[in-house]
Amino acid sequence: MTASTDHDLAEAGRRLGHDIHTSTRWPRLAGWPGAVCEGFDAAAHARLPRATPDRFARKWLQLRLGAWRRGRIVDEEVTPALLRTLDVAQCPVTRAPLTHGEHSDTDWSIDRLNNDAAYAASNLAVMSVRANRAKGARSFDEVLLLAGLPHATAGLAPREWLRLAALMLGPAFATCHGAAPALPLCAPLPCRSTRLALQQIQRLLTLQTQRPDGKNRLVRDFRPACRTERAMLRLRTLADAVHEGLKHLPADAQCWDVWLQPGLMPALQAWRETLDGPSWACAAQIAGQLAGARRETAQRLQAWRLPSRGYHAMAAIERQRRVTNAP
Template sequence: MNLVDTMDAVEAGRRLGHDLHRLCRIPPQPCWPPAVREGFEAAAASRAARPRQDDRFVRKWLQLRLGALVRGRAVAADVTVDLLHRLDVSHCPVTREPLTYGTRLGRDASVDRLNNDGAYAASNLAMLSARVNRIKGGRSFDEVLALSRRAEPTSSLAPVEWLRLAVLMLGPAHATQPQAAPALPLCAPLPATSVRTALQQVQRLLTVTAGPAASRNRLLRGLLPACGSVAAEARLKLLADAVHLGLKRLAPGQPCWDVWLQPGLMTALLAWRDALTERAWAHTSWTAGQLAGGQPVSRRELAPWQLATRGYWPAAAPLTRAATR
């Protein structure tokens, strides 16, 4: 059981107020919801010590919870300061611009839900720039994918940037129906904890291991027994060789993920997958997950997403809007 199952929005507000007093230096704000002020005042009355300075990850965690609370959005128990450390990246995976912190400008790091119909949960989050977060807004995966297929930029994002955003959103958007997920070139690094499709798992493994011949061969030794046929094994070898050569063709400093934008790579990937039987694909998917250290996501594990209420607290209306300084 998780906190989303057992705690309502009022109790979440009280806990947040307590943490705001205990973990950061911010003074009480008149625009905070009553439950947050109540928790803050209770912590102050207990004479709990306050930190000498703020930690940016703690501050981001508190801001995320407060922003979610005033909009009625649920926050799962696995959204922690440690999670924000794991999600932290130096560059926005969509625009590839360096991320900043605390400037209140478009390049500031921002935590966003990838499936807008889900709550704040570890498997549904990514670190993006504030500008990309704002442009994405409430757009669905299908809308983002459609924008990636236009010839011209939309809302200042180029088609390839929309494609990178679609890649990030793909797994979370199809968490309950992975069989409906389209095959996309893995042209962006996936968040450390987000849901990903089985095909993305394979693409990621190939991208990070197929460069050196030795690690490529180790990966093949792990995946080949799952293929189930000589034809599928031959196509996997061709795919691994294609990724190996494609990585060598990248320009100096070019991200490895761009390999999947090269002509022929996606064709080779899909030719291999089409050679697998349903049973062989299931075995391959499981094997890829084991090699990557991942695990299947069950409906029970998706419960903190609150999909039935589109990510909102059950039977709760958003509280009065508030913001930290």
């Protein structure tokens, strides 16, 4: 779906209909919206060649159709190739193996991590239908609150809610990094999602301190950010703690569970507190370079359509009208 400057909903529907015709062999369905049917019929009239879609193309079209019906924008960077890149074998929230096309709670789904933004490459994650349904329209704060309860809610256990909160953290605070809480990185982050500097550092520590040589190399890499001996001492203490924690994880645990061990988050915070503003900026830059990450900018975040909360202009106006007229 092309993100046109005026985000015209009808034109988006016609483009979707065109792509359904050329990317699939699906028959025309009477239940499709009028604009989608227009695009489908125009492509059929032009006798454009048709293809047989793989599961990524099918999901791409299904996602767009569902988004169109809700007035949501799907950015042009969201393609079958992107969905292939995001694909994972296991739900990052429930850790159950993902299925495909079985109409079950374990089927894969694509979800926006920030519900107040569009379907954009850096705002998407693959997760199970069960996790997606439980998340629904909940905000980050609501998800984090459920993670702190002593019982399961909406089909997810507290630890599963915490994993979901870890996924949502970067997108939720994409425009206000400084307000973000420090959370255990207890789930693998989607490869394209927005990440905070602290998460990037947690990820590097998790993946690179499993071996002594990797641990020592990472400490050397972050030396430029540590301008005092105290900072270096706490960095070494942190790296040693992650290294030892990884060695003592239960056999059925994932490496990300190391951040749930007592003492790990306090050690991370203790090192963070030794860094002043410039030193922390340096650490964030080093982490981004080591991870090969792109810096999130206001220009890149335009794809999220935050002013309209990810809605097409027409849909946003209609939604606001319904809210205003609600009893």
